[in-house]
Amino acid sequence: MTSGTTAPADTAAAPAAPEARQQQLEKFGQELLAATESLVPVAPLRDRLEGLTLADAYRVQTVQLEHHTAAGRVLAGRKVGLTSLAMQKQLGVDSPDFGFFFKDMVHYDGANIPASGFIQPKVEPEFGFVLKHSLQGPGVTLEQAAAAIAAVYPAIEIIDSRITNWDIKLVDTVADNASCGAIAVGSTPLDVDPTALLDVPCSLVIDGEVTGSGTGSDVMGNPVAPLAWLANVLGEEGVALEAGQLILPGSFTKAEPVTAGSTAVADFGLLGSLTLHFTD
Secondary structure: OOOOOOOOOOOOOOOOOHHHHHHHHHHHHHHHHHHHHHOOOEOOHHHOOOOOOHHHHHHHHHHHHHHHHHOOOOEEEEEEEOOEHHHHHHHOOOOOEEEEEEHHHEEEOOOEEEHHHOOOOEEEEEEEEEEOOOEOOOOOOHHHHHHOEEEEEEEEEEEOOOEHHHOOOHHHHHHOHHHEEEEEEOOOOOOOOOOOOOOOEEEEEEOOEEEEEEEHHHEOOOOOHHHHHHHHHHHOOOOOEOOOOEEEOOEOOOOEEOOOOOEEEEEOHHHOEEEEEEEO
C-alpha cells in the first residue's frame, strides 16, 4: 500500500478568468491521471480553485474519460454513487454522483485482486444491472429504466480516492471519477425481477464479519431510481447508456476498507453472493 504522500498542490487563488480556469481544470484532470498511475494522491481540489463547481468537477472527470478512450480503453459501464443514506452520511453530501469504468477494471467472483494496485481501497456491495437496450433521457421513468434491465447481478465496487486521506467533498469525488477504483460482478444473475428489488437484502461481510446490511430500498428509495437518474443526467448531454453496459446503482451500506489479506463478500442470502480476495 502506498503511503499518504501528497503531490505538490497549487495554492488557492482569486477567481480565474474563463480561459485560465479551463486550463486549471485540464491540469487537475492530468494530475488525477498521474495519481492513478503513481498511486501518489493529490491535495483536495476544492482548496485549490476558488468556487469549484459541480460542473467544473465533471469537466475534470471528462478530461480523464477522454484521455482513456483516446488510448483505446473500452467503456464497460457507469457507476452511480452516494445513493444510500449511509454513504451520504459517511461523506457528508446530500446528492448522488456518477463515474465510469472500463473493461480492464472489471473482475469476477472469486478474483484475487492486489490491494497494492490501489491507494486507499474500500468496498461497497451493490446490484449490477446489465442493460438489454439503450436508455437515454431526458424523461426516462422508473418503469422504462426497469424495462431496460436484462439481468441483475451481485456486484462489489472497489472505491479508491486519488485525494489524500479521503479528504473529499462532492466536487472532489466527482472530479476523481466518483472515487471509482474497480468493479467486480458475479457470473450468475440473481433470480429476481428488476421491478421487485426493494426488499432484496444484502450484507457486506469482511473476513467473516458482517459490517453492514441493507435492502434495495436503501439505495435511493428504489435501486432502479439511480439508473433512471443517470440516464436523464447523461441524456441532457446527448449521451446514452448502451445495450450490454453494466450499471452499478449504488451501495446498500457504508464503504469498508480492505487491505492485503482481506476477503470481501456481498451476501444476497438465498439469492447468491460474490466473493473477492485481496492479495499483496
